[in-house]
Amino acid sequence: ILNVEQSPQSLHVQEGDSTNFTCSFPSSNFYALHWYRWETAKSPEALFVMTLNGDEKKKGRISATLNTKEGYSYLYIKGSQPEDSATYLCAFWVNRDDKIIFGKGTRLHILP
Amino acid sequence: EAQVTQNPRYLITVTGKKLTVTCSQNMNHEYMSWYRQDPGLGLRQIYYSMNVEVTDKGDVPEGYKVSRKEKRNFPLILESPSPNQTSLYFCASSLQGPDYNEQFFGPGTRLTVL
Numbered sequence: 001i002l003n004v005e006q007s008p009q010s011l012h013v014q015e016g017d018s019t020n021f022t023c024s025f026p027s028s029n030f031y032a033l034h035w036y037r038w039e040t041a042k043s044p045e046a047l048f049v050m051t052l053n054g055d056e057k058k059k060g061r062i063s064a065t066l067n068t069k070e071g072y073s074y075l076y077i078k079g080s081q082p083e084d085s086a087t088y089l090c091a092f093w094v095n096r097d098d099k100i101i102f103g104k105g106t107r108l109h110i111l112p
Numbered sequence: 113e114a115q116v117t118q119n120p121r122y123l124i125t126v127t128g129k130k131l132t133v134t135c136s137q138n139m140n141h142e143y144m145s146w147y148r149q150d151p152g153l154g155l156r157q158i159y160y161s162m163n164v165e166v167t168d169k170g171d172v173p174e175g176y177k178v179s180r181k182e183k184r185n186f187p188l189i190l191e192s193p194s195p196n197q198t199s200l201y202f203c204a205s206s207l208q209g210p211d212y213n214e215q216f217f218g219p220g221t222r223l224t225v226l
């Protein structure tokens with residue numbers, strides 16, 4: 001059974017501090033990894049699609065790295081702001097059968 | 113406006129009464145997918161479709177059916193709903209397979225089966 005693990009489950013960060021969290025996935029059968037941001041009462045929105053080992057992507061204060069050989073991706077948020085409060089999901093695409101497997105998410109709370 | 117729409121947004125029904133949740137996208141996307149979200153379990157894929165007339169089971173397909181007769185529509189059918197299908201459902205689409213393509217999610221359908 002393929003599993004995608006995200007840690008920590010929940011995180012409280014002071015406004016202005018930087019933070020990061022992890023997505024771990026099976027290193028075999030890797031095809032793509034997605035990061036999504038999910039605000040309460042809204043729908044998930046894509047942040048990054050990552051496919052190559054060593055990929056680094058950036059969008060404003062948020063960036064992500066990918067290590068397919070060891071099976072992990074990091075999401076970084078620099079200078080956290082209240083609007084960063086959300087659940088961050090990673091999703092692993094299994095090439096062999098086009099399924100997508102989501103992690104349970106990291107719930108980020110930004111403290112004023 | 114490019115979007116994924118779902119209807120209804122909220123539904124309360126009773127065990128055994130067949131229902132359909134519609135999903136439509138206006139972006140000419142090939143890949144469409146249904147997920148359910150349950151507390152503590154994350155998003156789980158129910159069914160997906162790579163293109164018209166092509167559908168496949170995700171991780172939790174039991175009790176659900178789908179069809180893809182047109183590119184834009186991907187309805188989710190519960191032939192005989194049961195209380196364990198009470199959940200928040202999301203439809204999503206992407207241009208092609210989600211290898212290089214982000215998914216766009218609909219607004220969600222909150223289903224309660226009594």
